[in-house]
Amino acid sequence: MNPLLSVSNLTWQTEQKTILNSISFELKDQSVNAIVGPNGAGKTSLLRCLYGQINQYSGQVEFLNKPIKSYSAKQLAQQIAVVNQHLPINFALSVYEIVCLGLIPHLSLFSQISPSQQTFIEQILNQLEIQHLRDRHFNQLSGGEQQRVLIARALAQKPKLLILDEPTNHLDIHFQHQILNFICSLNVCILMTVHDLNLASYYADHILLMNQGQLIASGTAQAVLTPKLIADVFKLPVELGLNPLNQKQHVYFAASDIAKQFTPAAVTQAEINKAGC
């Protein structure tokens, strides 16, 4: 089966440094893919190249066997939807108004939202269980509710690929699992960045491990989340086990070892003086 998205030798350099270095991978249709890696690994930059926000890269990014650069902005928006981390809303928009914005790639300047499109929006609101919030202001919602609204807006674009940048950020454990459960139940290809390795292990079919702009490993949780690779990338000793509740691989962190390195006793008086405290 042809891949939905194919990336080969993707490299993005700014004047100062190489942000992404020779990255290659493929995504299958309707698969759930998670990008993991430390801060500054290039996860968000990689996503931005894939949805056309960054274009000055070298290498090939193909969507449905066609270079992504050959798509117009509107064509791309009909295929790929994005849920970003930041949403700078200064004005009071309702949930329904925000979700309807997802129809923009399917509307011309002169067309109105049709009854079938209205029904489609209602279905999405029901699917995400946010029907009761439709007339509430987005800014008045909790983090979990806001995230669901943004996903609903993205789904209104009818995408084949849904890109999510840290969808579980700022959410409590309940909402983290609720959102990821929902995302994984969608019949679209998912590509998301996550910080929690266990969430990636539980929910992703395919994990991409990045560090310093490079793709270190990609594959199943068993293949990628090994103690050696995690220790190399995150500088953190870990042990692996099996979560008895879902039979998925679970990563145990030796947090106390890390804590010891940062106890006040480890800071000498000379270092304190040098820091000017």
Added chain:
Amino acid sequence: MKIWSNQQKWLFLAISFVLLVVSLFSSLTFGAAQLPAEQVIACIFNQCTDNLEQTLVWQIRLPRILAAILCGAGLAVAGAILQNTTRNPLAEPYLFGVVAGAGLGASIASIWFVNYIAIALPVAAFLGAVLAISIVMLFGISSKARRVESLILAGVAVSFMLSALSQFLLYMGDPFATNRVMFWLMGSLARVEMQDLSIITPVIFVCISLVLLFHRHLDALLLGDENAQSMGIQVNKLRLLMLAICAALTATLVAYCGGIGFVGLMIPHIVRQWFSSTSAWLIIGCCLLGGIFLIWVDVLARTLVNGQELPIGIITSILGSIFFLTLMLKKH
């Protein structure tokens, strides 16, 4: 803040429209000369017994009331567009150097084209306003200044630069020219005649129609540039188009009516608070409320001081600042 249903929004628009029409006709009765309502109605239907009254209604009062509606609507819409495109609720046309540019044009016309001042002043003011916003737009096109904050700062810088230039010209020039420019900058609808409306009206209608075409795109911009781009919107092109529309709207209005501040800031703010933040409703609401507001401010300008007309820009600025201070106190 409660979100209104579509029925409530339509009702609000209908009431606003009725208020606008009522304001239009009732404001015809206000002015230095006493003209009772029945006389005004007779004059509207060309059944006036006195030719002077007929002229007063058709040649003097009606053009300036229509100008008030167009000016109020145009400035409020320009403010709303700028606020949405910059995602800054405090953005307004004058922040982008439009008045400073028009002032420079007016200064040049007043000093060097005194003999043709009636034509030269609006033309030069228009060109000055276009020059100001063109500099800001050129800055916006350059790849290093595409951020919204940079655009606003560029507007402020251009505004100061052009103000300084016109002050320099006026300082070196004729004191009468300084007076003329000063009064012109305070704003007035008295200068607008029927034939001027044939230029102002199509500009306002074309600009507002264009904005309404892009209403969903403007809403998408509220979610941030990157989100809007992921919805297929060419953000930089859209922003430049909206800036160009603002330039056309404000430059035309400033050229004929001078500086009328705060309308572009206050009216969109009220419409958002009471009515809706989505662009389609916001633009229509701004047209109606902006028109009503400026009709009554013009009535105040004509009647507040006996036998004398106040510059309209002074009243809008006083009302605008009181409005914002009250709003801040309420919020605290």
